[in-house]
Amino acid sequence: MADRLPSSRVPAYPKQRGPLDIDVAVIGGGLTDAWPLTPSRRLALTSFFSSRAGWVAAATGSSLGFISEEPGVSFADVEQGMGLRVARHAFSAWRRAALDFSALLRRLDVKCDLAACDAMAIATTPEQSMRLKREVKARRDAGLEAPLVTAHAVQADLAIASDGALREKGAALIDPYRACLGIAAAAAGRGAKIFERSPVRRTKFNRKSAMVVTEGGTLRTRFVIVATGAPTELFASLARHFWYRTNYLVLADRIPLKTRRLLGRRATILRDFAQPAHIARWVDDEQLMISGADQESPRSGIGKRRSFNALDS
Ligand SMILES: Cc1cc2nc3c(=O)[nH]c(=O)nc-3n(C[C@H](O)[C@H](O)[C@H](O)COP(=O)(O)OP(=O)(O)OC[C@H]3O[C@@H](n4cnc5c(N)ncnc54)[C@H](O)[C@@H]3O)c2cc1C
Numbered sequence: 001m002a003d004r005l006p007s008s009r010v011p012a013y014p015k016q017r018g019p020l021d022i023d024v025a026v027i028g029g030g031l032t033d034a035w036p037l038t039p040s041r042r043l044a045l046t047s048f049f050s051s052r053a054g055w056v057a058a059a060t061g062s063s064l065g066f067i068s069e070e071p072g073v074s075f076a077d078v079e080q081g082m083g084l085r086v087a088r089h090a091f092s093a094w095r096r097a098a099l100d101f102s103a104l105l106r107r108l109d110v111k112c113d114l115a116a117c118d119a120m121a122i123a124t125t126p127e128q129s130m131r132l133k134r135e136v137k138a139r140r141d142a143g144l145e146a147p148l149v150t151a152h153a154v155q156a157d158l159a160i161a162s163d164g165a166l167r168e169k170g171a172a173l174i175d176p177y178r179a180c181l182g183i184a185a186a187a188a189g190r191g192a193k194i195f196e197r198s199p200v201r202r203t204k205f206n207r208k209s210a211m212v213v214t215e216g217g218t219l220r221t222r223f224v225i226v227a228t229g230a231p232t233e234l235f236a237s238l239a240r241h242f243w244y245r246t247n248y249l250v251l252a253d254r255i256p257l258k259t260r261r262l263l264g265r266r267a268t269i270l271r272d273f274a275q276p277a278h279i280a281r282w283v284d285d286e287q288l289m290i291s292g293a294d295q296e297s298p299r300s301g302i303g304k305r306r307s308f309n310a311l312d313s
Helices: 031-037 075-082 084-107 126-141 151-158 176-189 233-241
Strands: 018-021 024-027 046-049 115-122 165-173 193-195 200-205 210-214 217-221 223-226 245-251 268-272 279-283 287-296
Touching (some): 024 210, 024 217, 031 176, 075 126, 084 176, 115 151, 126 165, 200 233, 210 223
Parallel strands (some): 018 217, 024 223
Antiparallel strands (some): 115 165, 200 210, 279 287
């Protein structure tokens, strides 16, 4: 997604230099980092460090831009692993976060092609079909909605043969890169200090304050929010608590109109019940973007040579 915005339209922020006293420092440069910068949090002064490679590289610039009301894991699996209460809580918290995020983008009038869309999780193999049935039962037993779509309706909508689907409500699509830039610009307009090309080298904490040491200066602050996407070498000791996965994202060439007509409605996001799942969306009504085929990534070198992101390729 990052490649789709001309660099002339990407705002430039200064490098951080010298000492600075602030209330909150946010380390990172992606969507997670941009969110706490919004004025609803009433931060008097906030600093924001973008990627060492450039503005919002990493996962945000290469993500699907799917705002989902669901965490992307099966309710049945979460319930089995962590119990009904936790599963219910996780799903309702995720739903609230998705709604809040869309509301925030609207409130700030961030130009990021925010659009409500339909989403369906389809089952295309007997194994996926069993997962679909298990999921529907688990959700209904827990008193949650689990609207089913018949195979016939999936065929009519998406031109895909399946055993049926679970419909997801309240989904939306955005351009995540522009969303991130827009939120950061809104925060800058309200007084947040934003720096880029200012990698944080070290953090030091005492009882009352923290010191964030960047390549060109220091920040004394009361709170530090770490949103680097992964522990990186800054917090290497945390690395053992993470699972690392490589996730693939493919943006297809423009698909000719004649072929597009055979491919069903373009306002629907599609997932399947494969493990790991594939997710497909349309971009500009002409290109398909597909993610999936996640694989475990090796852990070697974490915290030593390179910073890890969810997106390794
Ligand atoms: C293929 C793919 C598709 C995805 N699709 C979706 C989706 O559809 N919907 C969804 O909600 N999520 C999706 N995600 C997850 C998505 O990436 C996250 O929701 C979000 O973009 C992550 O943002 P982030 O700010 O946490 O991390 P990142 O975007 O990775 O940003 C971390 C930033 O921290 C910076 N940084 C690291 N170390 C330092 C340091 N020492 N000093 C200063 N800065 C530093 C990095 O350079 C980077 O800019 C997807 C992820 C992948 C990989």
